[in-house]
Amino acid sequence: MTRQKVALVTGASSGIGYAAAKEFALRGYKTYSCARRLEPMEPLKEYGVIPVVCDVTSPESVENLKSQIARECDGYLDILYNNAGQSCSLPALDVTDDMFKQCFEVNVFAPIRLTREFIPLLIKAKGVVGYTGSVSAVIPFPFSSIYGATKAAIHQYAATLRPELEPFGVRVLNIVTGGVKTNIADTRGVPETSLYQVPGIKEAVKERQQMAARNNPMPAEVYARKVADDFELVTLRGKLNVYRGHMALFLGYLMYWCPRFVVEKILNRKFGLTAIFNQIRAKYSKTNVD
Incomplete structure (x- = not known):
């Protein structure tokens, strides 16, 4: 008998994860969705999704989820979609230890942990492990140093993981x-003690934080359909990186086409930072930084 394929989507309480879990279920997968809170995922049950509470930053919580899926699916997992994400859009000098630790815990350490723990199930199924990367990994968006660093880390992790998993027949997708x-x-504001506290900085940071929402973003449902296709079509020696979402392909290759100083100038102008940075230069040319 042909068994039902199995998918697991993390970060499924809203947005991409929610839409992806729904899409896999509609395609006939036995789909598990996980997040820290169960309530936002309850409507997914209408489509046959199995919502599970799981904190991806907790080894014990991940181990419990692995045991449940292994038990209920005879040790198979065809798709592991590491989608859970944490934003961080603040000046690098204002990011606290707790902020950058949380961002790396969710965006880097968690997908590494899940991949390691679920690999026996993926090997048995000759499945696919995928990651939600970002154009922020390659574009120096202002006030996105921490988030961009986490995504750059996961891009490189996926790139190196791919040849390591190829002998086991497991495919990797970024x-x-x-x-x-x-x-x-992100909705956090610049602290009053910030070195960037000059007129206009609050508006500039808010503009950066709302960048995607204000620039014709792709609906999550459309993105999910494209990504589900990518999971189903990926091959062992095929593409590692696929570009999904508004402006993804253009931004993904922009740094190859355009000198870095030009990109920086364009971004500063877009987010209204040219005048702000001039103010900062003038301010600290006359005042010591304490």
Whole structure:
């Protein structure tokens, strides 16, 4: 008998993860969705999704989820979609230890942990492990140093993982993501003690945080359909990186086409930072930084 294929989507309480879990279920997968809170995932049950509470930053929680899926699916997992994400859009000098630790815990350490723990199930199924990457991994968006660093780390992890898993018949997919309509945007403001506290900085940071929402983002449902296709079509020696979301392909290759100083100038102008940075230069040319 042909067994039912199995998919697991992390970060499925909203946005990309929610839409992807729904899409896999509609395609006939036995789909598990996980997030820290169960309530937002309850409507997914209408489509046959199995919502599970799981904190991807907790080894014990991940181990419990692995045991459940292994038990209920005879040790098979065809798709592991590491989608859970944490935003961080603040000046690098204002990011606290707790902020950058949380961002790396969710965006880097968690997908590494899940991949390691679920690999026996993926090997048995000759499955696919995928990651929600980002154009922020390659574009120096202002106030995105921490988030961009986490995504650059996961891009390189996926790139190196691919040849390591090839002998086991497990495929690896990295989705370089552009603008998608989600609620992941950071809402924290610049602290009053920030070295960047000059007129206009609050508006500039807010503009950066709302960048995706204000630039014709792709609906999460459309993104999910494309990504589900990517998971089903990926081959062992095929593409590692696929570009999904508004402007993803253009931004993904922009640094290859355009000198870095030009890109930086364009971004500073887009987010209204040219005048702000001039103010900062003038301010600290006359005042010591304490």
